[in-house]
Amino acid sequence: MSFQHKHTPHDKGKTRKIRLQFLLVALVLTVLSGPARGETIRASYLYTLSDFYGPVPCNWVSLTDDAGRFETYVADVADRSVRVFNSSGMEVYRFGDDGTSGTVSAVAVSPQGDIYILSRKTDHSAITRCNFRGEPQGKVELKGLPPEFARDFLPDTILYRQGNLYLVDRNAMKVAVTDLNGAFRSGDDLGALLGFDEKKRRDSGISGFSVDRKGDYLFTIPVFFSAYVVSPDKKVRIFGERGGTPGKFNVVGGIAADDRGNIYVADTLRCVVMVFDENLKFRTEFGYRGLGPGNLIAPMDLAVNNDMVYVSQSRARGVSVYRIFTD
Amino acid sequence: MNASKILAAAAMLTLAASGSAFAFHDGGVAYCEGCHTMHNSSGNQPMNKKVAALTGVNYLLQGTDQSSTCLNCHGSTAAKAGGYHVLTTDAVAGGTVPSNYTPGGDFAWVKQTYSWVASYGAAGTSKGERHGHNINAADYSISADTTLTSAPGGTYPAANLACSSCHDPHGKYRIVDAAGTVQRAVVGGAAAGTVGAVDVNQSLPINGSGSYGAMPTATEAVGVYRLLAGPGYLPDSLAGSGVTAFTANPPVAVAPSTYNRSEAATDTRVAYGTGMSEWCSNCHTSIHNSTAAYDAGTSFIHPASSDSKLGATILGNYNAYVNSGNFTNSATTAYTSMVPFEEGSTDRAALALHAVNDGSQTAGADTNSNVMCLSCHRAHASGWDSMTRWNNKSEFLTVGGAYPGAGLSGEAGYGELNHGMTQAEITATFYQRPATVYATYQRSLCNKCHAKD
Secondary structure (H helix, E strand, C coil): CCCCCCCCHHHHHHHHHHHHHHHHHHHHHHHHCCCCCCCCEEEEEEEECEECCEECCCCCCEEEEECCCCEEEEEECCCCEEEEECCCCEEEEEECCCCCCCCEEEEEECCCCCEEEEEECCCCEEEEEECCCCCEEEEECCECCCHHHHCCCCCCEEEEECCEEEEEECCCCEEEEECCCCEEEEEEEHHHHCCCCHHHHHHCCCCCEEECCCCCEEEEEHHHCEEEEECCCCCEEEECCECCCCCCECCEEEEEECCCCCEEEEECCCCEEEEECCCCCEEEEEECECCCCCCECCCCCEEEECCEEEEECCCCCCEEEEEEEEC | CCCCEEECHHHHHHHHCCCCCCCCCCCCCCCHHHCECCCCEECCEECECCCCCCCCCHHHECCCCHHHHHHHHHEECHHHCCCCCCEECCCCCCCCCCCCCCCCCCHHHHHCCEEEECCCCCEEEECHHHHECCCCEHHHCECCCCCCCECCCCCCEHHHCCHHHHECCCCCEEECCCCCCEEEECCCHHHHCCCCCCEECCCCCECCCCCCCCCCCCCCEEECHHHECCCCCCCHHHCCCCCCCCCCCCCEEECCCCCCCCCCCCCCCCEEEECHHHHHCCCCCCCCCCHHHHHCCCCCCCCCCCCCECHHHHHHHHHHCCECCECCCCCCCCCCCCCCCECCCCCHHHHHHHCCCCCCCCCCCCCCCECCHHHCECCCECCCHHHECCCCCCCCCCECCECCCCCCCHHHHCHHHHCCCCHHHHHHHCCCCCHHHCCCCCCCCCHHHHCCC
């Protein structure tokens, strides 16, 4: 005995719904897997991060994205401030410029809204957990650091990813991963991973650093005209070819990735931000030296928040914001 | 992954060890595309938006100007200070300190203006432009000196001062033998004989830096110290201006390979050989004075020259001086990089033995030693007026065993002693040396040679 199913109008609707869901999943997968071959990526300048007096004229500030709230944090060592900008690029809050936070080097933001401030002096650094108003809630003491991190480790960069704090000493080329209370979880000596001796490490150092959605480290070493992608299982991919034409590296700075896997690399000398796909193939670049809207002067740090790219630069040009389109 | 290289960490060892790609200059001209653009075009977009693509810019540079082009690489935030950086981009008076401790100094000081009120009520100011060479770098907010519009003692215009005023960006000068002979290969060089023997039709190719003691071989030369320019050099921006080309050779000197560092524990000793003052006089001509001229009574300017040997009295002072009131030092331990001297030598191999940062070379001066411009000044910039290494405008460098500083209580907070600088900034001018290396009330370091304290 067998049962044969007869299609009813309800079934047809259900089938359509399943097809629709399938198409939707396929569409999402396509989008997440990066631009298809032949797709064009382009950037459109939107604005410069501003307060109610106009564009904020800062130089080479440190950028942090808070994707969940679509906010951008700007740490400016020069005036010791941390500024928070909303999704329209307007400053909504500022703290630290009264000197209470010391000289802020970088900040990280957790989904819970805690702000982790990394402040640095000549021979030591400190992490302070602050509430949403930037009010100190307590020190985060690093605990359980192995000997190779207990000395010669002076982090100047901090990131939050997946419940972890990433602390980076770009000169020493070391990364320590801790929990939110500062307990050591893992660490990487990127200089050793790349086979650098002490002198080469000192003479090179990392410029841009970030962690993508897969947990890969992304970083640049300008004196080698190269960018690096290091996967959690320590596979190293290198890209970059020195030169002054599109897609080539002269003096590379910040690096960041979007959720599609595209990698953005700032070139301080060429005054562009280059876009590479997840296969490290050059796709496009934008900015170019100049004083007009959308131009860049010595771009350095980058942050990516959904389809928005934030670029810090020199000459008191502040932070320029671009939207990325895939046609 | 056709466009990328996936390499296991083990394979990286081989790759990374195979070359020294960080030597961008390699003692001579770097790769052209590193600084220039042929058509002002990148992807058919103008690289310098001041002019259209395909029309070109001055000197075909990618940067806004000469110095900005250099500082795109040689500038950094305080967090990334060190190595080859010579400008702390985020330093601000009263806040983040200039954090590069190269022997030449951090150009950020020329942007730091300080004001103070003395304990007796008088106001004082130390303008940033007084602190160093104001290299015009629009992208980094360094502009021409508004007071000294031409080089003191010379005619070099401040409006044209750039990194390339002193450093030959193309690094054409080279050392071709163990004796330190300098040559510049130019077309028609020997016939033209621009300024003597350095210009030749044929020389050796440069294969590495000459700043760290590497020696030339029979087939390859090394660059000169810090790519400094030599006889016949005049930047294109000054062609036809009436400013005369350099006449003096680049100085002979050797630096330790790690030179941008705190000197809290040990000095960074650059082994200066000879010729620094003569080289400075390429631009500061009338300021330069030899001992011979001084002794002859023809020019009463402090001698600074290769013939300005320290002499028995000064030599004795230098080697005995510890700090104010303490003259118990010895010739084996008397050196300080706060008051360096030239060894009076062209022997780069011997100099290289002295160029260290580990404190192993502490010997003081000897009868060959001479005073030079850099005995008192930093080449790039310092925290003090006239780019001197220490404050020459106050009685005391330390107060009660500590550096003074704005905001401190008591004498240490006196404006006439701290000149408006925080204690952290003053410590930075001493390259992080603890104040305890000096007397509790230390007087000017002129006394290292003159012992009047």
